[in-house]
Amino acid sequence: MIGDIPLYYYLALSFALLGIGVLGMLVRKNVLIMLMSLELMLNGANLAFVAYARFRGDEAGHVISFFVMALAAAEAAVGLALVIAVYRHFKTLHIDKLNTLRG
Amino acid sequence: MDVVVFVILAGLTLTGALLTILWTNPLRSALSLLVALVGLAGLYVTLLAHFLAAMQLLVYAGAVMVLFVFVIMLFDTTEQEDRPLEIRPIGVVGGLATLMVVGKFTKVVSSVRPGIDTTGEPFGENFGSIEAVADVLFGQFMLPFELLSLLLLVAVVGAVVVARQRFWRESK
Numbered sequence: 001m002i003g004d005i006p007l008y009y010y011l012a013l014s015f016a017l018l019g020i021g022v023l024g025m026l027v028r029k030n031v032l033i034m035l036m037s038l039e040l041m042l043n044g045a046n047l048a049f050v051a052y053a054r055f056r057g058d059e060a061g062h063v064i065s066f067f068v069m070a071l072a073a074a075e076a077a078v079g080l081a082l083v084i085a086v087y088r089h090f091k092t093l094h095i096d097k098l099n100t101l102r103g
Numbered sequence: 104m105d106v107v108v109f110v111i112l113a114g115l116t117l118t119g120a121l122l123t124i125l126w127t128n129p130l131r132s133a134l135s136l137l138v139a140l141v142g143l144a145g146l147y148v149t150l151l152a153h154f155l156a157a158m159q160l161l162v163y164a165g166a167v168m169v170l171f172v173f174v175i176m177l178f179d180t181t182e183q184e185d186r187p188l189e190i191r192p193i194g195v196v197g198g199l200a201t202l203m204v205v206g207k208f209t210k211v212v213s214s215v216r217p218g219i220d221t222t223g224e225p226f227g228e229n230f231g232s233i234e235a236v237a238d239v240l241f242g243q244f245m246l247p248f249e250l251l252s253l254l255l256l257v258a259v260v261g262a263v264v265v266a267r268q269r270f271w272r273e274s275k
Contacts, residue, residue, distance in 0.1 A: 005105055005106060005109050005149070006213070008209065008212040008213045009109060009113070010146070010150070011208075011212050012205065012208065012209040012212065012213075013113050013116065013117070013146075015204075015205055015208045015209075016117060016120075016201075016205045017116070017117075017120055017139075019201040019204060019205050020117075020120045020121060020123075020124060020201065021120070021124075022201070023124060023194075023197050023198060023201050024123065024124030026193070026197060027124070027191070027193055027194045027197055028124060030129060032129045032132070032133075032171070032174070032175060032178075033123070033124065033129060033132055035171070036123055036124075036129075036132055036133065036136050036171065037123070037124060039136065039163070039167065040120050040123060040124075040136065040139065043139070043140065043143055043163070046143075046159075047143060047146065047147075050147055050150050050152045050155060051150060053150075053152065053231075054150040054151055054152065054230075054231075057230065059230070059231065059235050059236050059238070059239045060239055060243065060244075062152055062154065062155050062231060062236050062239070063236060063239050063240045063243075063244050065152075065155055066155065066158060066236070066240070067244075067247060067251055069158060069159065069162050069163065070162070070251055070254075070255065071251075071254070072163075072167065073162055073163075073166060073167050074254060074255055074258035075258070076167045076170060076171070077170060077258055077259070077262040078258050078261050078262050078265065080170055080171065080174045080262075081261070081262040081263075081265040081266035082265055083174060084174060084177065084265075084266050085265055085266060087177075087178060088268070093178065
């Protein structure tokens with residue numbers, strides 16, 4: 001049966017996805033790749049929620065995961081709109097060059 | 104048998120995730136992320152979260168990634184398309200650190216309860232089906248659901264306003 005996979009397999013994968021997302025966010029300088037790493041982190045958290053929902057027999061984890069998905073979609077939309085506006089002004093997507101607020 | 108399925112899906116997801124942060128071309132990154140998201144949908148099916156797997160494909164793979172690809176197509180990426188990936192020290196150190204932390208986490212979690220019962224709490228036959236999720240969503244989580252619809256409205260209006268050209272010219 002499908003139920004023979006231990007919980008920690010899923011938790012380890014969720015943590016790995018989170019770690020890869022954090023790594024991408026910190027190391028890459030392209031704003032679009034950073035947004036994609038953010039989506040990876042959110043998906044890692046979603047996997048943890050769903051795995052625990054399965055092992056507790058409670059669908060609340062699914063509902064929370066559903067909320068996280070909707071939030072991630074909303075945040076991706078606003079974030080990409082910001083990226084478009086920033087690109088129009090700075091003509092670059094390299095995060096090191098977007099430093100006019102530094103001060 | 105199911106460990107094989109899990110390993111295939113998890114490998115697909117991890118490969119997609121790693122390639123997302125490794126490609127220099129953002130379009131290839133987006134497509135790798137798409138692969139990772141589809142792999143995750145498969146994992147949700149193995150976790151009996153059928154409604155959520157469908158939502159993952161609809162929302163993430165079908166809407167968010169399409170949005171990403173549209174935005175990537177709007178930009179001129181010729182100056183970064185053919186560049187090879189520059190191996191920076193922080194990348195190498197960060198990658199090793201991530202690997203070590205994930206390994207340590209796996210070791211700790213797997214040894215906390217060595218015989219962790221995979222069946223856990225007993226659950227009904229339609230676990231993870233749309234009826235069961237709707238019961239919880241419109242019962243226990245009714246208020247967050249309404250607030251979420253408000254948030255989506257705000258996000259739509261915000262995205263449209265921020266991306267307009269006239270908005271920025273008027274505020275100068």
